[in-house]
Amino acid sequence: MVGKRQEKREALRRNLIGAAAARIEEGGLSAFRARDVAADVGCALGTIYTVFQDLDDLILQVNAETLQDLGRSLAPTSDVETPKTALTALAQGYARFAAKNFNRWNALFDHRMADGGPSPDWLLAHHSTLLRLLERHIAKLTPGLAGEALTLRARTWFAAVHGIVSISLQKRFLGLPDDRLMEELEVFVGQVVAGSGR
Amino acid sequence: MVGKRQEKREALRRNLIGAAAARIEEGGLSAFRARDVAADVGCALGTIYTVFQDLDDLILQVNAETLQDLGRSLAPTSDVETPKTALTALAQGYARFAAKNFNRWNALFDHRMADGGPSPDWLLAHHSTLLRLLERHIAKLTPGLAGEALTLRARTWFAAVHGIVSISLQKRFLGLPDDRLMEELEVFVGQVVAGSGR
DNA sequence: AGATAAAATTGAACATTGTTCAAAACTGAG
DNA sequence: CTCAGTTTTGAACAATGTTCAATTTTATCT
Numbered sequence: 128m129v130g131k132r133q134e135k136r137e138a139l140r141r142n143l144i145g146a147a148a149a150r151i152e153e154g155g156l157s158a159f160r161a162r163d164v165a166a167d168v169g170c171a172l173g174t175i176y177t178v179f180q181d182l183d184d185l186i187l188q189v190n191a192e193t194l195q196d197l198g199r200s201l202a203p204t205s206d207v208e209t210p211k212t213a214l215t216a217l218a219q220g221y222a223r224f225a226a227k228n229f230n231r232w233n234a235l236f237d238h239r240m241a242d243g244g245p246s247p248d249w250l251l252a253h254h255s256t257l258l259r260l261l262e263r264h265i266a267k268l269t270p271g272l273a274g275e276a277l278t279l280r281a282r283t284w285f286a287a288v289h290g291i292v293s294i295s296l297q298k299r300f301l302g303l304p305d306d307r308l309m310e311e312l313e314v315f316v317g318q319v320v321a322g323s324g325r
Numbered sequence: 326m327v328g329k330r331q332e333k334r335e336a337l338r339r340n341l342i343g344a345a346a347a348r349i350e351e352g353g354l355s356a357f358r359a360r361d362v363a364a365d366v367g368c369a370l371g372t373i374y375t376v377f378q379d380l381d382d383l384i385l386q387v388n389a390e391t392l393q394d395l396g397r398s399l400a401p402t403s404d405v406e407t408p409k410t411a412l413t414a415l416a417q418g419y420a421r422f423a424a425k426n427f428n429r430w431n432a433l434f435d436h437r438m439a440d441g442g443p444s445p446d447w448l449l450a451h452h453s454t455l456l457r458l459l460e461r462h463i464a465k466l467t468p469g470l471a472g473e474a475l476t477l478r479a480r481t482w483f484a485a486v487h488g489i490v491s492i493s494l495q496k497r498f499l500g501l502p503d504d505r506l507m508e509e510l511e512v513f514v515g516q517v518v519a520g521s522g523r
Numbered sequence: 524a525g526a527t528a529a530a531a532t533t534g535a536a537c538a539t540t541g542t543t544c545a546a547a548a549c550t551g552a553g
Numbered sequence: 554c555t556c557a558g559t560t561t562t563g564a565a566c567a568a569t570g571t572t573c574a575a576t577t578t579t580a581t582c583t
Contacts, residue, residue, distance in 0.1 A: 289492065
């Protein structure tokens with residue numbers, strides 16, 4: 128039995144991430160307690176800190192999984208014909224994922240690094256993967272755009288859609304009612320697409 | 326001396342809000358401590374709770390002031406000629422305010438009600454005032470739009486711009502570099518304006 | 524199998540922070 | 554000056570992230 132230790136450790140790690148994800152999805156990041164996940168997986172409080180650096184680290188793992196889920200959820204949307212239909216489908220797909228996995232999705236943006244700095248590179252790589260889904264279509268829309276300019280335009284595009292979805296779903300501010308979000312997204316994407324060809 | 330008590334109370338209240346705003350601007354919402362503001366104004370810890378319901382209540386007061394500051398900062402921008410110049414100026418003015426008052430501005434969106442519900446009506450009214458700055462120009466852009474549809478379109482518009490500014494300034498994710506934000510905003514507003522006339 | 528050293532796990536203890544509340548200090552009318 | 558009402562105080566409490574010395578488990582060697 129060579130990898131017995133390694134194996135148990137890996138299982139524990141996965142259990143902890145799973146329990147953390149479940150707790151976050153159930154009550155949001157603010158209701159997330161170290162003692163709860165410890166109880167959920169049946170280990171001691173201190174054990175969490177033998178697997179993860181701290182709770183932030185654990186949350187980052189959950190966020191990474193959420194980003195992968197989001198990617199899987201958007202992938203089928205990617206091979207649609209025109210840029211307009213593709214970008215509309217991506218925006219609405221994003222909104223649908225956010226609504227269905229609200230608390231986990233929210234944790235992606237609620238969470239802050241302890242020092243206020245950027246997320247670690249390995250997590251940003253997940254973001255990057257998703258942003259690349261946009262570039263293809265935006266490039267088709269604005270042929271002159273390439274390289275870094277294209278990358279930045281994709282970030283702008285995502286941020287705009289995210290803002291609309293975020294403020295609407297969070298309901299803390301004056302956002303769109305749920306039944307209007309999808310249409311407004313369609314109109315919005317249509318406007319930006321129409322205004323992009325120059 | 327009739328209003329002596331009332332007067333001191335009012336001064337204490339203003340001091341507490343001021344100290345809280347300073348603390349938030351200095352270190353962000355996460356570095357905001359009840360004991361710090363108490364020390365700052367030279368009162369006991371418990372005194373805070375005789376003026377405000379809880380810390381959330383105090384934070385809401387700070388946020389209300391921030392929204393008013395933002396409104397004052399955007400007001401001069403409002404009487405520009407074309408919708409495109411006005412909306413560009415508003416978007417860039419929003420970005421400039423956010424950059425200059427980063428932590429206070431961030432607190433507007435970082436803060437969550439304890440129960441996860443919406444902000445109180447009196448705070449939403451401040452939001453509403455700001456959103457109304459947009460409606461005039463959007464209406465000129467899309468003549469068919471009025472009433473509730475116009476209100477919702479203004480929310481969509483704000484949310485999109487906010488998303489771009491927010492993701493860029495927070496730097497936690499893949500946003501725009503500081504020196505590119507203003508140009509991207511100009512392009513973005515140009516695109517939406519160009520695509521709106523139909 | 525038994526012994527043993529290394530590794531993993533435990534959970535009590537600690538530090539921090541929001542909140543409460545009985546006691547002390549203060550205020551202003553009589 | 555007195556005293557009832559009001560305000561302020563800060564010690565105490567509860568919740569929660571984190572640490573670490575002690576205990577338990579595991580893998581290897583004889």
